[in-house]
Amino acid sequence: MAGFEAIEENLHATLAAFGRAKPWGETRELAGVAVTSSAVQYSMFNSAVLAAPVSSPRELERRIETAAGFFAASGLGWSFWVCQGWIESGVRSIVADVFYRCGLHEVAELPGMEAEGLAPPARALPALEYRRVSDAATRADFSYIMTVAFGLPPAVAREIYESEGTWSGGLTGWLGYCGNVAVTSAATLATGAAVGVYAVGTPPAHRRRGYAEAIMRHALAQAGGAGPSVLESSEAGLLLYRRLGYRTVTRYAVFAA
16 A cells, blocks of 8 residues: 555544544444544544545535534534545545535645655754653653643643553554653554654754654654654644655645534
8 A cells, every 4th residue: 555545544543543542432434434533522533534535526515414413413523634635636626615615614734744764864863761651641741742732722632642542542652851851752553554653742942952853763663663654744844754754645634613
């Protein structure tokens, strides 16, 4: 498997991991849509993704309606992650319009990227102490970085990342420490085609020191070394990922209800 399909496979598995983290979460395969509810009131952790190609605006509407029906009973905010690779070219230009008519608006656009292996470091990387997320203290540190690096509400970050279940479904978290202070984070999840990289974050006070690159290299080495890896990049991380050898394969638009 190569290209956007490897990225999609890994993203689906990662989003589903949040749904399996607690007994009241849920993942389900519906008609052309895969849905996950984490039962947390935050749209990014209650998600829908396409599971088959879309060839017409009406077909896209049906997928959105299917996902909306699933989430309607819970009252949870939710999001739809749309991979460009599933959308036929004649429909791509009107995707945002279709979602808007269905009551969702675009909140993010992310490049989906892959690398066969990481490029060699261009500079000396900082010496960090690496700890796997494995106990209450490291879970709390990871949660804190998700709040300060990505703006995740503290209560949501605690509910997701301080739950033992989040780290027992294939998602592996890593923290880099400097002087016993957690200064950077990353998480990985392996699927058949690639290792996915997620939650690469550094608090603002510790940025521009090479910590993000160092934790990424460590996390990927622990996940199996030099094989293919995939990710969805924020604007802030794009230059780093390109320097590490990632190339854009597809694009994601994220819509929220």
